[in-house]
Amino acid sequence: MLIYEISTVSIHTEEIKTMENKTANYCIACTVTQCRNHVKTANYCALDKIQVGTHESNPTATQCTDCESFVVDKTCDRCK
Numbered sequence: 001m002l003i004y005e006i007s008t009v010s011i012h013t014e015e016i017k018t019m020e021n022k023t024a025n026y027c028i029a030c031t032v033t034q035c036r037n038h039v040k041t042a043n044y045c046a047l048d049k050i051q052v053g054t055h056e057s058n059p060t061a062t063q064c065t066d067c068e069s070f071v072v073d074k075t076c077d078r079c080k
């Protein structure tokens with residue numbers, strides 16, 4: 001008879017919340033603070049997942065890629 005041991009993994013769950021009550025997704029690091037989905041208090045996105053795409057037919061560099069989940073933050077003074 002085989003007995004399998006199931007180990008539990010402790011996950012760091014400290015949350016960063018903003019005044020808008022956004023929670024940082026530590027799997028999506030981002031520095032685009034002009035985006036409405038950015039948590040602002042740290043360099044993370046608040047979404048559960050994002051869509052990354054390209055505006056090029058043959059992307060060959062970082063700047064060829066885009067976060068297609070970006071939404072301009074209308075409260076951002078730098079974005080007006």
Ligand code: SF4
Pocket residue numbers: 028029030031032035036037038039044045046047050067068069070071
């Ligand atoms: S949606 Fe994209 S650009 Fe906006 S905060 Fe998230 S990762 Fe950054």
